[in-house]
Amino acid sequence: MSRARSSLPRSVAMHAALILYTIIAVAPVLIIIINSFKDRRAIFSSPLSLPGPNSFSLVGYHAVFAQGSFVTYFENSLIVTVVSIALVLVFGAMAAFALSEYRFRGNMLMGLYLALGIMIPIRLGTIAILKLMVATHLVDTLTALILVYTAQGLPLAIFILSEFMHGVSDDLKNAGRIDGLSEYRIFFRLVLPLIRPAMATVAVFTMIPIWNDLWFPLILAPSEATKTVTLGAQMFLGQFVTNWNAVLSALSLAILPVLILYLIFSRQLIRGITSGAVK
Amino acid sequence: MGSLTLTNIRKSFGQVDVLKGIDLAVEDGEFVIFVGPSGCGKSTLLRVIAGLEDATSGSVKIDGKEVSNVPPAKRGIAMVFQSYALYPHLSVRDNMGLGLKQAGAPATDIAKRVEAASTMLSLEDYLGRRPAELSGGQRQRVAIGRAIVREPKLFLFDEPLSNLDAALRVNTRIEIARLHRKLKSTMIYVTHDQVEAMTLANRIVVLNKGVVEQVGSPMELYNRPANLFVAGFIGSPQMNFIDAGKLGESGAKTIGIRPEHISVSAEAGPWKGSVTHAEHLGADTILYVETEKLGLVTVRLFGEHRFHDDDVVFLTPDTAKTYRFDQGGRVIGS
Ligand SMILES: Nc1ncnc2c1ncn2[C@@H]1O[C@H](COP(=O)(O)OP(=O)(O)OP(=O)(O)O)[C@@H](O)[C@H]1O
Numbered sequence: 099m100s101r102a103r104s105s106l107p108r109s110v111a112m113h114a115a116l117i118l119y120t121i122i123a124v125a126p127v128l129i130i131i132i133n134s135f136k137d138r139r140a141i142f143s144s145p146l147s148l149p150g151p152n153s154f155s156l157v158g159y160h161a162v163f164a165q166g167s168f169v170t171y172f173e174n175s176l177i178v179t180v181v182s183i184a185l186v187l188v189f190g191a192m193a194a195f196a197l198s199e200y201r202f203r204g205n206m207l208m209g210l211y212l213a214l215g216i217m218i219p220i221r222l223g224t225i226a227i228l229k230l231m232v233a234t235h236l237v238d239t240l241t242a243l244i245l246v247y248t249a250q251g252l253p254l255a256i257f258i259l260s261e262f263m264h265g266v267s268d269d270l271k272n273a274g275r276i277d278g279l280s281e282y283r284i285f286f287r288l289v290l291p292l293i294r295p296a297m298a299t300v301a302v303f304t305m306i307p308i309w310n311d312l313w314f315p316l317i318l319a320p321s322e323a324t325k326t327v328t329l330g331a332q333m334f335l336g337q338f339v340t341n342w343n344a345v346l347s348a349l350s351l352a353i354l355p356v357l358i359l360y361l362i363f364s365r366q367l368i369r370g371i372t373s374g375a376v377k
Numbered sequence: 378m379g380s381l382t383l384t385n386i387r388k389s390f391g392q393v394d395v396l397k398g399i400d401l402a403v404e405d406g407e408f409v410i411f412v413g414p415s416g417c418g419k420s421t422l423l424r425v426i427a428g429l430e431d432a433t434s435g436s437v438k439i440d441g442k443e444v445s446n447v448p449p450a451k452r453g454i455a456m457v458f459q460s461y462a463l464y465p466h467l468s469v470r471d472n473m474g475l476g477l478k479q480a481g482a483p484a485t486d487i488a489k490r491v492e493a494a495s496t497m498l499s500l501e502d503y504l505g506r507r508p509a510e511l512s513g514g515q516r517q518r519v520a521i522g523r524a525i526v527r528e529p530k531l532f533l534f535d536e537p538l539s540n541l542d543a544a545l546r547v548n549t550r551i552e553i554a555r556l557h558r559k560l561k562s563t564m565i566y567v568t569h570d571q572v573e574a575m576t577l578a579n580r581i582v583v584l585n586k587g588v589v590e591q592v593g594s595p596m597e598l599y600n601r602p603a604n605l606f607v608a609g610f611i612g613s614p615q616m617n618f619i620d621a622g623k624l625g626e627s628g629a630k631t632i633g634i635r636p637e638h639i640s641v642s643a644e645a646g647p648w649k650g651s652v653t654h655a656e657h658l659g660a661d662t663i664l665y666v667e668t669e670k671l672g673l674v675t676v677r678l679f680g681e682h683r684f685h686d687d688d689v690v691f692l693t694p695d696t697a698k699t700y701r702f703d704q705g706g707r708v709i710g711s
């Protein structure tokens with residue numbers, strides 16, 4: 099940052115605002131993680147204190163892992179999330195490329211139609227989706243979830259990616275055509291690497307709602323073999339007693355994979371935010 | 378090998394007609410330059426020739442063969458783009474070799490041709506680098522090298538020098554001229570720059586709003602412009618256009634006279650005026666003279682002259698070198 103534009107009071111105010119926001123955003127997560135390492139009494143008597151020698155306990159984690167199928171839930175969540183992101187990225191990028199690169203009849207309408215999904219929540223169609231899944235015998239399969247999440251993620255992906263595709267130089271694509279590259283090679287080798295930051299952005303935006311979703315797993319795949327983590331954590335929330343240790347431990351564990359995925363994407367993401375700054 | 382024939386090329390984007398029937402024949406080995414104001418369709422025409430854009434109607438023949446259904450890579454052309462358009466993820470060597478590799482040429486062949494092209498453009502030291510690690514001038518040379526390596530029948534250049542600074546522009550211009558003499562291939566070149574057009578071209582095609590205004594050698598266009606547009610477009614500073622009525626001429630609408638064909642004297646001459654602005658360039662002096670009867674007239678004098686703002690001067694046109702234009706802007710007589 100240039101000297102001229104950063105005065106001390108301004109940067110103090112800026113940092114104060116950012117720190118405040120960070121605290122607000124991180125505090126709930128932190129409290130969950132802290133309490134997951136305490137025994138039940140300590141959770142309720144002093145929820146904000148760190149686990150001490152007296153209150154430290156791994157009973158929640160024991161409960162989670164004793165509940166044998168929790169690893170399966172994790173697997174399910176990961177499979178559903180990763181496969182959905184992959185499909186959203188591949189199909190989203192392809193659709194965006196077609197929409198921004200080729201002039202064809204109904205191009206505009208098609209783009210609008212695909213973007214409509216951003217405004218209409220997919221949950222409105224739950225009943226129809228359920229009927230469809232029943233008819234195609236996909237209920238209680240991960241495929242059902244993957245299909246729904248792919249559909250849910252595509253509109254935003256296409257919208258964001260086509261904006262970025264417009265920005266890729268026509269000359270570069272044309273140079274590829276003159277050199278005899280196929281449209282697929284132009285797409286995969288020339289265009290995709292250039293919009294990698296946008297892809298990372300889309301991946302993050304797509305990932306979080308999928309990982310956190312409770313609705314569709316509950317409706318489409320509630321069986322033991324296909325439960326996801328968020329759904330699995332619900333079983334510790336009983337009607338009469340809730341095993342808070344286990345719930346908090348399960349939630350803490352559920353944060354880990356998203357965190358890892360996020361770290362993978364965020365290196366690209368930061369590059370995306372700052373790209374264009376230096377031209 | 379390498380002739381090009383365009384017959385009645387039309388191109389519309391939706392309702393907008395960008396090219397309105399272009400006819401042109403380019404002979405083998407010619408250096409033809411397209412000039413015209415921004416948005417007149419030069420790049421579009423080049424893309425149609427390359428096959429990157431389909432013409433709405435009309436035919437493109439390369440070497441006498443209709444190529445409307447031939448993909449760009451198979452037309453025997455190479456194109457150099459204004460923005461270089463190098464592949465960012467490939468080294469200079471691979472950038473140059475990719476076209477041949479796609480065409481299935483043997484690796485030794487590719488290496489040999491890349492070698493030859495890089496020597497020609499003094500790029501040997503940079504073959505291992507990525508485009509991001511090159512300067513603008515080097516990138517443009519790589520882009521030209523990529524075209525040379527393909528040994529095309531027809532080179533297409535779309536404003537290849539416009540992103541370079543003035544000094545580099547002159548150098549690269551000379552390099553391109555040398556390249557043309559050496560390779561003897563047909564070249565089609567789009568530019569905004571008059572000097573490039575006048576110095577490089579065998580023939581210049583002046584385009585305006587999607588039609589060809591005139592085709593001719595640089596000196597033909599300078600000495601015998603067919604109409605007002607070409608007269609105004611070729612030559613710098615621009616030709617003076619004077620309302621014929623003010624000069625008492627009948628039978629013409631507009632009289633044109635180039636700034637370099639007017640002489641200036643401090644004592645006497647037919648057109649009296651005062652200098653509103655003087656530009657001293659060393660080799661040239663450009664005067665903008667507000668005349669009493671004819672409005673603003675630009676004069677170009679060779680060498681240094683001591684005229685300053687508000688000096689009263691008298692202008693004498695070289696009547697043998699004036700142009701007469703009719704109502705429709707076409708040149709009369711001669
Ligand atoms: N893909 C397109 N869709 C719609 N209109 C277009 C398209 N490409 C070009 N045009 C229009 O066609 C006209 C000619 O464009 P072109 O790029 O050929 O101009 P040009 O002569 O190369 O101009 P410049 O000297 O500025 O490069 C312009 O008015 C432009 O707006």
Ligand SMILES: [Mg+2]
Binds near residue numbers: 421
């Ligand atoms: Mg252009």
